[in-house]
Amino acid sequence: MAGEDVAHGEPLLEVEGLKKYFGQDSGLLGGISFEPGRFPPISLDEQQVKAVDDVSFEIRRGETLGLVGESGCGKSTLGRTLLRLLEPTAGTISFKGDDLAALSGEELRRKRAEIQMIFQDPQSSLDPRMKVGRIIEEPMRAHGMLDDEGREARAKDLLEKVGLDPHHYNRHPHAFSGGQRQRVNLARALSVNPDFIVCDEPVSALDVSIQAQVLNTMERLQEEFGLTYLFIAHDLSVIRHISDRVAVMYLGNVVELADKEELFENPQHPYTRALLDSIPVPDPRRRGARGALEGEVPSPVDPPSGCRFRTRCPRLIAPEGYDWTDEEWAHTRSFLRAVKRRTFESASAAELRREFFGGDLPDGEAGEIVAEAIALVATDADAGTEGRGDWTDARELLLEKFARESVCATERPAYDVETEHGTDSHFAACHLHR
Numbered sequence: 085m086a087g088e089d090v091a092h093g094e095p096l097l098e099v100e101g102l103k104k105y106f107g108q109d110s111g112l113l114g115g116i117s118f119e120p121g122r123f124p125p126i127s128l129d130e131q132q133v134k135a136v137d138d139v140s141f142e143i144r145r146g147e148t149l150g151l152v153g154e155s156g157c158g159k160s161t162l163g164r165t166l167l168r169l170l171e172p173t174a175g176t177i178s179f180k181g182d183d184l185a186a187l188s189g190e191e192l193r194r195k196r197a198e199i200q201m202i203f204q205d206p207q208s209s210l211d212p213r214m215k216v217g218r219i220i221e222e223p224m225r226a227h228g229m230l231d232d233e234g235r236e237a238r239a240k241d242l243l244e245k246v247g248l249d250p251h252h253y254n255r256h257p258h259a260f261s262g263g264q265r266q267r268v269n270l271a272r273a274l275s276v277n278p279d280f281i282v283c284d285e286p287v288s289a290l291d292v293s294i295q296a297q298v299l300n301t302m303e304r305l306q307e308e309f310g311l312t313y314l315f316i317a318h319d320l321s322v323i324r325h326i327s328d329r330v331a332v333m334y335l336g337n338v339v340e341l342a343d344k345e346e347l348f349e350n351p352q353h354p355y356t357r358a359l360l361d362s363i364p365v366p367d368p369r370r371r372g373a374r375g376a377l378e379g380e381v382p383s384p385v386d387p388p389s390g391c392r393f394r395t396r397c398p399r400l401i402a403p404e405g406y407d408w409t410d411e412e413w414a415h416t417r418s419f420l421r422a423v424k425r426r427t428f429e430s431a432s433a434a435e436l437r438r439e440f441f442g443g444d445l446p447d448g449e450a451g452e453i454v455a456e457a458i459a460l461v462a463t464d465a466d467a468g469t470e471g472r473g474d475w476t477d478a479r480e481l482l483l484e485k486f487a488r489e490s491v492c493a494t495e496r497p498a499y500d501v502e503t504e505h506g507t508d509s510h511f512a513a514c515h516l517h518r
């Protein structure tokens with residue numbers, strides 16, 4: 085029911101099929117094409133940045149949902165779209181039963197008090213000319229809360245609650261350290277008594293020692309005020325500190341979502357595994373698997389079909405229709421990756437066979453295709469081919485015959501997998517769980 089109060093542990097926010105696309109060119113007519121020969125002659129440009137592309141999840145009252153992923157995967161865009169700071173392209177955002185995506189005008193304005201956001205850089209989000217007391221009172225004033233006296237009392241009370249001295253009510257932001265400024269931000273967000281706070285990298289700009297203190301304060305405030313957080317961070321140790329559940333984002337999609345312990349101890353998506361492997365390891369004898377994430381993140385304008393991680397995935401599934409053993413496919417897959425990234429020096433066909441296939445090519449049609457690709461990049465052309473270093477052709481051949489035929493490319497994955505830690509559900513968007 086609309087406006088219904090939500091009990092602890094029940095879904096406070098339910099997101100369904102949320103999309104946020106940006107026009108490529110943000111100019112006035114960006115994204116609009118005029119084609120006189122067509123009807124209608126004006127069309128929307130297809131070249132859109134699919135920053136958030138069909139995302140669904142829920143956040144339960146009183147919990148912290150961590151949102152993690154590499155830079156540019158759409159975390160901030162998702163956070164801002166939930167708050168309607170950005171207009172959603174499609175989907176619903178149900179908050180206590182009201183669809184925020186459909187609200188407008190006064191209704192939306194009133195809802196906004198219940199949902200607040202804090203940003204990474206407390207320096208730039210605090211007006212340097214205003215005293216902190218006034219900064220904290222500003223949202224209350226905007227929402228017509230309390231009178232002058234009441235607001236001042238509440239601002240002082242909040243300063244104390246976030247771990248600052250109420251006597252600093254008349255100070256300017258520059259008199260505070262980075263961590264203290266983030267506390268001022270927290271007090272400002274709390275002033276209108278919100279239920280839900282989107283925290284976008286709130287501690288990323290702070291020293292590690294200060295980070296833990298601010299996180300602890302946020303946890304204490306969560307208890308005290310019954311707050312629900314969506315906590316965006318790229319730093320896995322911060323996510324591990326604060327989250328109850330964790331959602332992993334890659335190129336506009338949520339690829340894995342599970343309880344914190346389950347996600348860290350039993351990760352099921354190759355992207356999550358690669359992220360966890362890329363945490364620097366303090367022990368120098370164990371090499372931190374820094375190369376775990378190969379290659380670049382593809383463009384969100386034209387993301388890969390099926391599973392978006394497939395172009396970088398070390399566990400791409402063998403395409404149907406070939407008769408190969410697991411080992412033969414593993415060899416073929418690493419050869420495909422090596423050709424794609426051109427990570428080896430060209431050598432004779434015999435040497436390449438030895439290096440990538442232990443001398444034996446797969447049987448049948450797969451073997452013939454592999455032989456053709458080897459011939460294309462080998463220093464000595466095999467009989468009947470044009471050989472001698474045609475990397476682009478070899479790459480295209482392997483991609484077309486193998487990668488684009490894989491289920492990873494043809495179907496979008498979405499699976500509930502078995503949970504090892506706790507009882508909560510574990511979602512993994514990976515066809516290995518078919």
Ligand SMILES: Nc1ncnc2c1ncn2[C@@H]1O[C@H](COP(=O)(O)OP(=O)(O)OP(=O)(O)O)[C@@H](O)[C@H]1O
Binds near residue numbers: 107
């Ligand atoms: N206003 C905009 N116009 C066009 N493209 C945008 C806009 N804002 C973000 N993008 C693009 O959307 C994608 C997602 O960006 P977003 O900032 O949400 O990622 P992120 O995961 O929060 O990254 P970071 O951690 O670096 O902030 C990126 O490709 C980005 O370039």
